[in-house]
Amino acid sequence: MTHATPTYATLEDWIAREARAFSLDDPQSFATAVDQMLALPGEQVELLGLGEAFHGGAGFLTLRNRLFQYLVQAHGYSAIALESSFPQGQLVNEYVAGRGPASYEQIQQSGFSHNFGKLEENQELVEWMRQYNADPTHAVKLRFYGFDSPTDNVDGADSPRQVLHVALDYLTSIDKASGQRHRSRIEPLLGQDATWQNPYALIDPAQSIGLSAEATALRIETEELISDLLIRRPELVAQSGPDRYREALQYALEARQLLNYHAELAGTSDERIARLLGIRDMMMADNLAYIVAHERSRGKVLAFAQNAHLGRGKAQMQFGPAVHAWWPAGAQLNEMFGPRYVVIGSAVGVSEATGIGQPETGTLENLLTAAPGPARLIPTHRGQGLPASELASLPTRSGSTKHPGYFMLTSHSLADFDWLAVLDSTPYSRGGPPLFNMNPDPTP
Structure with missing residues (x-):
C-alpha cells in the first residue's frame, strides 16, 4: 500500500507537523517515536541503517544502543553491524555468544578496528548482548558483526x-x-x-x-x-x-x-583516492548484504556507521586541496535492497566538547532543534512535498573546530536519508581519541 506524500508550505510547517519528540531517558517516548517510524515502511525492511554525524559522539552511540535494544525486544532484530573490521568482528561475536575470551578487555583491541573498542558505549552494547544471550529464555541469540573493509585501519590496510x-x-x-x-x-x-x-x-x-x-x-x-x-x-x-x-x-x-x-x-591515477574510497564502501555494502542473508531466517539487522557511508547520495571528502566523490555503501545498498533498506541520518545542535557551536539561523540543524526535544525523529519523504525554493537556498551550518569528520546537514540530506534523528546536544564519548583545536587563535 502506498501513501500520498503530504505537501508543506514551509520547512517549519513540515517540522511542526512531522517531528516526533523523544528523550533517551524516557523509554516510553522513545518507544513511541520508534514505533511510529517503523510503521511507515512496514515489515518489508530487512536492513535498517543508523548514521552518526561524527565518530565518538556519546549521544549518537547511546541512541544506537537504546534503538538496538528496543528493536530486539519489539521488532524482531537479531544482529547489529558496526563500522568496524569485518574479520575482526568475529572475535566480538564469539564473546557475545559466551565463547572465547572471558572479559571485554581481551577483545577491546583485537575485536575492533579504528580503536572503537575503547569507546565506553561500545562496551555497554557488547556486554548487554552477552547478558541477553546468556538468558535461556531468549531462543534467538544476538550476533555482532563488523562490516567495514579491512582497509582503513590505524596501521594501514590489512595484509590479505x-x-x-x-x-x-x-x-x-x-x-x-x-x-x-x-x-x-x-x-x-x-x-x-x-x-x-x-x-x-x-x-x-x-x-x-x-x-x-x-x-x-x-x-x-x-x-x-x-x-x-x-x-x-x-x-x-x-x-x-x-x-x-x-x-x-x-x-x-x-x-x-x-x-x-x-x-x-x-x-598514480588522478582518481586514485576516489577509487580507494569507492572500493572501501563497496566492500562495506557487500559485507552487509552477506550479513543480511546470514540473518534472514533469524531476524533483521541494524547497521551503524558515519552518515556519509550510509546515505543514498554520492559522498564527498576533501583530501589535500582536492574534493573526491564516490558512491558510498548506502547508495550500493539502495540498489541491492530497494525498499528493504531504510536509513536514518543523525544530526546535533551543539557539542561543546567537539567544537560544534550553535547552528546558524535558517540551517536545518537550527530549524530542527527548535522543535520540542531534547531529541526528535522526523521523516524526510526524500525531499518530496517540501518547498523547493527553501531547499534551494538552504544554508549549511559551520563545521566543527575540533572534529574533522563532522557531517553537517544539507538539502541533499533530505533525499539521502528516510528519517533524521536530531539531538539538541551530545558530549564526546569517554574512550574517544583526543581532539585538538584545528583553528587556533593566532593572537598571542
Whole structure:
C-alpha cells in the first residue's frame, strides 16, 4: 500500500507537523517515536541503517544502543553491524555468544578496528548482548558483526593473510588435498604482513606493494580459489552446510577486493583516492548484504556507521586541496535492497566538547532543534512535498573546530536519508581519541 506524500508550505510547517519528540531517558517516548517510524515502511525492511554525524559522539552511540535494544525486544532484530573490521568482528561475536575470551578487555583491541573498542558505549552494547544471550529464555541469540573493509585501519590496510586463511582453512577441512594445493601456491606470495600494512602507502604510491609481481600473482591465485569454491558449491555445501560455505566464500571475496585496494594504492591515477574510497564502501555494502542473508531466517539487522557511508547520495571528502566523490555503501545498498533498506541520518545542535557551536539561523540543524526535544525523529519523504525554493537556498551550518569528520546537514540530506534523528546536544564519548583545536587563535 502506498501513501500520498503530504505537501508543506514551509520547512517549519513540515517540522511542526512531522517531528516526533523523544528523550533517551524516557523509554516510553522513545518507544513511541520508534514505533511510529517503523510503521511507515512496514515489515518489508530487512536492513535498517543508523548514521552518526561524527565518530565518538556519546549521544549518537547511546541512541544506537537504546534503538538496538528496543528493536530486539519489539521488532524482531537479531544482529547489529558496526563500522568496524569485518574479520575482526568475529572475535566480538564469539564473546557475545559466551565463547572465547572471558572479559571485554581481551577483545577491546583485537575485536575492533579504528580503536572503537575503547569507546565506553561500545562496551555497554557488547556486554548487554552477552547478558541477553546468556538468558535461556531468549531462543534467538544476538550476533555482532563488523562490516567495514579491512582497509582503513590505524596501521594501514590489512595484509590479505587473515581473510585468505579463513577460506583456505575451510577448503582444507573439506578436501585436504585441494586446500593444501591452493595454500602451497598462495603462502609464498604473501610475504610479510608489515609490508602490506605500510601506513605511508596512502600518501605515497611508491611505498605500496599492490602492483608488485608477487601481489599480481596473488590476485590470480585468489581468483583461482574463488573459482574453485564457486564451481564446487553443491558438494561443498552438502558437506559443510550453507552457513560455513557462505562464510568461506565471503572471506575469499573479501581477499579479492582487498588485493584490488592494494593495487589501487600503488596506482598514480588522478582518481586514485576516489577509487580507494569507492572500493572501501563497496566492500562495506557487500559485507552487509552477506550479513543480511546470514540473518534472514533469524531476524533483521541494524547497521551503524558515519552518515556519509550510509546515505543514498554520492559522498564527498576533501583530501589535500582536492574534493573526491564516490558512491558510498548506502547508495550500493539502495540498489541491492530497494525498499528493504531504510536509513536514518543523525544530526546535533551543539557539542561543546567537539567544537560544534550553535547552528546558524535558517540551517536545518537550527530549524530542527527548535522543535520540542531534547531529541526528535522526523521523516524526510526524500525531499518530496517540501518547498523547493527553501531547499534551494538552504544554508549549511559551520563545521566543527575540533572534529574533522563532522557531517553537517544539507538539502541533499533530505533525499539521502528516510528519517533524521536530531539531538539538541551530545558530549564526546569517554574512550574517544583526543581532539585538538584545528583553528587556533593566532593572537598571542
